[in-house]
Amino acid sequence: MDIRRPYLVIPKLIVQPTWGGTYIVEKKHWQEKKELIGKKIGQSYELYDKSNLSLALSSEDPTFVGEVSDNTSVKTQTSASNSISLTDVYGADMPLLLKFTQALGNSFQLHVSDGVNHPTWKAKPESWYYFEDGLITCGVKKGTNWSVYQQAITDLDQEIQKISGSVRAGSLLYEDAKAQIDMCIKQYNPWQYVNVVRVEKGTLLDLSPCGIQHSWEEDLNTIPLGNVLYEIQLNVMDDVATIRSFDKGKIAKDGSLRPLQIEDYFALADRSTTANNPNTHMRTPTLVEKTSAYIHEKLLDTKYYGMDRVIFGKSASLYVSAIDTFRHVFVRSGGISITAGTMSIVANSGHSVFVPAGCREYALKSTEGNTEVLISY
Numbered sequence: 001m002d003i004r005r006p007y008l009v010i011p012k013l014i015v016q017p018t019w020g021g022t023y024i025v026e027k028k029h030w031q032e033k034k035e036l037i038g039k040k041i042g043q044s045y046e047l048y049d050k051s052n053l054s055l056a057l058s059s060e061d062p063t064f065v066g067e068v069s070d071n072t073s074v075k076t077q078t079s080a081s082n083s084i085s086l087t088d089v090y091g092a093d094m095p096l097l098l099k100f101t102q103a104l105g106n107s108f109q110l111h112v113s114d115g116v117n118h119p120t121w122k123a124k125p126e127s128w129y130y131f132e133d134g135l136i137t138c139g140v141k142k143g144t145n146w147s148v149y150q151q152a153i154t155d156l157d158q159e160i161q162k163i164s165g166s167v168r169a170g171s172l173l174y175e176d177a178k179a180q181i182d183m184c185i186k187q188y189n190p191w192q193y194v195n196v197v198r199v200e201k202g203t204l205l206d207l208s209p210c211g212i213q214h215s216w217e218e219d220l221n222t223i224p225l226g227n228v229l230y231e232i233q234l235n236v237m238d239d240v241a242t243i244r245s246f247d248k249g250k251i252a253k254d255g256s257l258r259p260l261q262i263e264d265y266f267a268l269a270d271r272s273t274t275a276n277n278p279n280t281h282m283r284t285p286t287l288v289e290k291t292s293a294y295i296h297e298k299l300l301d302t303k304y305y306g307m308d309r310v311i312f313g314k315s316a317s318l319y320v321s322a323i324d325t326f327r328h329v330f331v332r333s334g335g336i337s338i339t340a341g342t343m344s345i346v347a348n349s350g351h352s353v354f355v356p357a358g359c360r361e362y363a364l365k366s367t368e369g370n371t372e373v374l375i376s377y
Helices: 023-027 086-090 146-169 174-188 262-268
Strands: 007-010 012-015 041-047 052-054 067-069 083-085 096-103 108-110 126-130 134-140 194-199 204-206 214-216 227-234 243-246 286-290 294-301 306-312 318-322 327-333 335-340 343-348 352-355 361-366 371-376
Touching: 007 343, 023 041, 023 096, 041 327, 041 352, 052 086, 083 086, 096 327, 108 262, 134 227, 146 174, 146 243, 146 262, 204 294, 243 262, 306 361, 327 335, 327 343, 335 352, 335 371, 343 352
Parallel strands: 012 067
Antiparallel strands: 007 052, 007 352, 012 041, 041 096, 052 083, 096 227, 108 214, 108 243, 126 204, 126 227, 134 194, 134 214, 286 294, 294 306, 306 371, 318 361, 327 352, 327 371, 335 343, 335 361
């Protein structure tokens, strides 16, 4: 396999009928693709250990399209026409997971802090770059009595478990169960214990220290798109990384509930004042270089991963960089051609290119004005 040329990444498009949307497909200009019409896409896996790389030379190639998947099948290596696997080029398991996400609310959760040796849980550093305004929880409120918070969450779960049992026993209708659960949630109001934060477009939230309460929230009146963001994280599966304390009343029609880990959540949460201050985790760009052709900024620099942003103000602007590790280039807006070795790839809005370390150097050339790219490594 040629490790001295760039490749378009074939995204895995995760169908989420209850909370996905059309933002991702529209950003990729794929809304007319017949296999995507009418589907709500919640996430697009832009790079991970099961990614496939296209041999097409342009994202405008009519044969270039994403693989439609779901939360289960995305864990399995697939094959796609006119492609090779990322492993063939990278030569090892990719440690990062990059996702383009449109999501409504999710559970109260955290990941165990890095360096904590636990028999079940592994750290999962992650960071979010918001493409649109969003709404989240981040950290526990200053002055919260953690024992009171834990008791409230525990009591609420016990009430929901009773309701679940009644549905499973056939003595309570699903719709009535939902109404009862909603009443219980209003009574206990878990949000009173955590920081609810409105996130402005262009914000980067760095949760890589882990141990931090976080969740995506819903408010269709003020954020009708949900939370639209770009995620960079270590590729660690949720079943060994995500510790949940409150699932916001989600219940299946058969009465089943997703398991919670309330005791672990409270035992493993970082309770320091600094960690629970949302401002601790907000990152502002650091200027690396500004020329007449582009602005190069560092958005993120952690021991696990990094992310840069390059903004081109006009077409035909050139950015060149030497590399000793791989680069993943996501086109936030506009369009670029990426040249490495003797090969050039054209990628437009919403698409990704993988540049192997073997290229040693790569060049980005804007094909439109107002082009922005995110470079992860």
